Amino acid sequence: MSVTVIVGAQWGDEGKGKVVDMLTEGADVVARYGGGANAGHTLVVGGRKTVIRLVPSGILQPRPLCVLGPGMVIDPQVLRDELSSLAKLGVDTSAKRVLISENAHVVMPYHVLLDQLREAGRHAIGTTKRGIGPAYEDKVGRRGVRMGDLLDEETLRGRLSAALDAWSPTFASLASEVPPMEPIVQSYLEHGRALTSLIGDATGRLQDAVERDEIIVAEGAQGSLLDIDHGTYPFVTSSTVLASGAATGLGIGPTAIRAVVGITKAYATRVGAGPFPTELHDDVGERIRQRGGEFGSVTGRPRRCGWLDLVALRHAARLNGMSEMIMTKADVLEGLDVIRVCVAYEIDGVRSSRVPGRDLARVKPVFEELPGFSTPLGACRDAAALPQTVRRIVELAEQHTGVPVRWLSVGPEREQSVRLS
Ligand code: GDP
Numbered sequence: 001m002s003v004t005v006i007v008g009a010q011w012g013d014e015g016k017g018k019v020v021d022m023l024t025e026g027a028d029v030v031a032r033y034g035g036g037a038n039a040g041h042t043l044v045v046g047g048r049k050t051v052i053r054l055v056p057s058g059i060l061q062p063r064p065l066c067v068l069g070p071g072m073v074i075d076p077q078v079l080r081d082e083l084s085s086l087a088k089l090g091v092d093t094s095a096k097r098v099l100i101s102e103n104a105h106v107v108m109p110y111h112v113l114l115d116q117l118r119e120a121g122r123h124a125i126g127t128t129k130r131g132i133g134p135a136y137e138d139k140v141g142r143r144g145v146r147m148g149d150l151l152d153e154e155t156l157r158g159r160l161s162a163a164l165d166a167w168s169p170t171f172a173s174l175a176s177e178v179p180p181m182e183p184i185v186q187s188y189l190e191h192g193r194a195l196t197s198l199i200g201d202a203t204g205r206l207q208d209a210v211e212r213d214e215i216i217v218a219e220g221a222q223g224s225l226l227d228i229d230h231g232t233y234p235f236v237t238s239s240t241v242l243a244s245g246a247a248t249g250l251g252i253g254p255t256a257i258r259a260v261v262g263i264t265k266a267y268a269t270r271v272g273a274g275p276f277p278t279e280l281h282d283d284v285g286e287r288i289r290q291r292g293g294e295f296g297s298v299t300g301r302p303r304r305c306g307w308l309d310l311v312a313l314r315h316a317a318r319l320n321g322m323s324e325m326i327m328t329k330a331d332v333l334e335g336l337d338v339i340r341v342c343v344a345y346e347i348d349g350v351r352s353s354r355v356p357g358r359d360l361a362r363v364k365p366v367f368e369e370l371p372g373f374s375t376p377l378g379a380c381r382d383a384a385a386l387p388q389t390v391r392r393i394v395e396l397a398e399q400h401t402g403v404p405v406r407w408l409s410v411g412p413e414r415e416q417s418v419r420l421s
């Protein structure tokens with residue numbers, strides 16, 4: 001058993017990129033199993049910030065093979081831009097380091113357009129407008145284009161024609177034209193030619209890696225509460241975010257998974273619409289937003305900020321079968337007078353430790369209140385030197401989930417982490 005899954009335990013942007021970068025120094029393979037360029041994973045190494053959306057976050061380490069798995073939806077233009085930015089930084093982006101699954105689905109220009117048109121209408125949910133929903137709709141509708149199809153003109157034409165036919169009434173209902181097929185064929189064949197050396201049998205490679213007991217890290221995108229089945233539907237993304245998605249999204253068996261590491265901030269954020277019980281609408285929320293730099297790395301949107309929600313975290317721990325956790329951004333809470341942690345919900349006056357299947361918007365959070373702290377944490381590397389309040393937040397998270405917190409991240413840099421257990 002050689003696979004460790006890293007999964008977001010909240011609504012995304014928990015710091016997965018930093019953690020994956022930090023944990024993959026000795027890894028052989030790092031693989032993304034779902035989502036697409038809706039993700040924005042930030043790595044800060046030696047003072048330099050790199051935001052990546054499609055390539056796995058192990059790319060700045062010297063060794064691991066970075067696999068874009070079959071469960072992903074890939075916008076080839078975004079990928080090519082990302083690869084060339086990485087190459088400009090001196091990163092090897094050849095087939096030695098990057099492998100794109102031939103079975104990953106392709107995000108087409110009409111997916112992006114449909115996402116944008118829908119988001120301009122009255123059923124908007126605040127997506128990242130990267131075409132993710134429509135691309136997954138084509139996938140389950142069995143008319144999607146896959147990365148391998150970009151290498152075969154006949155298949156590409158067949159799939160495109162099926163997809164454009166299927167979307168035609170939707171375009172009409174959105175008062176828009178179906179985009180002409182020929183320019184898409186030409187530009188996507190060109191994408192195929194440009195990426196051909198990187199496209200291959202990623203599933204076979206991953207299965208070999210499992211068999212050889214290589215060290216494999218599966219990198220989740222988004223967060224558990226955005227999962228298509230178990231998130232705050234319909235305010236969710238369109239893929240399986242949870243650790244179980246690593247098995248289907250990569251083509252390995254669940255028995256290959258050794259550990260599931262949930263990433264949570266010491267507070268909570270959410271981008272886009274949907275229920276958020278512990279959301280702050282006051283200057284404390286604004287202070288956290290500013291100090292935590294809580295602005296979307298993909299869209300630049302201000303992230304909604306609130307207190308850590310241990311009912312939701314327990315739910316995420318159970319949904320993922322988490323074996324350990326890493327808590328990030330504890331440093332951001334420094335200087336607040338009071339820090340709150342949600343330890344239960346009240347629903348119609350009844351206290352509960354469960355996330356309701358529906359109506360999350362109706363719950364009232366019950367808080368434990370902790371004194372603020374004024375020690376800057378950025379330089380701290382010793383658990384014993386952490387303020388009492390920070391240790392209490394970790395202890396509460398462990399008590400409510402039954403899952404140990406292994407590391408506390410105290411800054412965006414690779415080295416800014418404190419080993420807890
Ligand atoms: P991801 O999508 O889960 O990879 O997270 P993002 O990269 O979208 O957002 C996390 C942000 O917090 C990034 O700007 C990181 O550089 C930053 N970050 C990660 N860990 C810490 C931390 O412990 N403290 C602080 N202050 N920033 C952090």
Ligand code: IMO
Nearest residue numbers: 012013038039040127128221222236237271272
């Ligand atoms: P990372 O990997 C935060 C949210 C969007 C929206 C919903 C649906 O950086 O944590 P979509 O474009 O996927 O159809 O949007 O999901 N969302 C994210 N929020 N971080 C992400 O990724 C997200 N990916 C999608 O804001 O609410």
Ligand code: MG
Nearest residue numbers: 013039040041
């Ligand atoms: Mg992000």
